[in-house]
Amino acid sequence: MSECDRQLELGAYHDGQLPRERRPAFEAHLADCGACGAELRTLRALSQILSSRRRPVLPQDLRQRLYVAARDAAVPGVIRLVKVLTAAAAAVLIVATVRLMWMQPSPAPARAAVVTAPDAWEQAALVADASVESQNSLAVADRNDLRMASWIATDLSVNRGRNGQN
Numbered sequence: 001m002s003e004c005d006r007q008l009e010l011g012a013y014h015d016g017q018l019p020r021e022r023r024p025a026f027e028a029h030l031a032d033c034g035a036c037g038a039e040l041r042t043l044r045a046l047s048q049i050l051s052s053r054r055r056p057v058l059p060q061d062l063r064q065r066l067y068v069a070a071r072d073a074a075v076p077g078v079i080r081l082v083k084v085l086t087a088a089a090a091a092v093l094i095v096a097t098v099r100l101m102w103m104q105p106s107p108a109p110a111r112a113a114v115v116t117a118p119d120a121w122e123q124a125a126l127v128a129d130a131s132v133e134s135q136n137s138l139a140v141a142d143r144n145d146l147r148m149a150s151w152i153a154t155d156l157s158v159n160r161g162r163n164g165q166n
Contacts, residue, residue, distance in 0.1 A: 003035040010036055014043045 006029060012018040013026055030036050058066075 004033055006033070006036060007039070010039055010043070014040060014047075 006026070009018060009022070009026055013023070013030075018026060030040065
């Protein structure tokens with residue numbers, strides 16, 4: 001019955017599964033569609049034949065053996081899967097732990113503090129508040145270091161004020 005695009009609804013209608021609100025529209029379609037009407041008559045005849053037949057009954061012992069076999073077949077597969085997944089998770093955990101332990105940096109050896117002599121400009125900054133006479137007696141190179149130190153100190157204090165730092 002590939003002639004009609006509503007064939008999926010036909011089975012639901014026949015089985016009483018089509019929603020009530022869609023039934024009137026489908027029944028109107030059945031009146032107009034010969035293919036769906038013929039298919040519905042075939043389904044009804046087949047249902048009549050099948051309902052008139054006696055259903056075969058399995059003996060109780062056979063039914064019980066089937067239930068047990070189905071239960072036993074399902075459980076080992078699930079247990080086996082759980083065991084495999086647990087082993088895999090444990091292996092991942094062990095590998096990750098070992099890897100993390102090897103990645104940890106070793107503690108750095110203690111170092112002695114190294115004190116170096118201040119640069120020339122740092123020394124000039126230390127004596128920046130010296131008297132004018134002593135500044136005039138400085139060599140030209142020392143005066144240049146003094147200017148550099150003053151410039152750096154001024155620049156740092158301006159930048160600190162701009163950034164909100166003290």
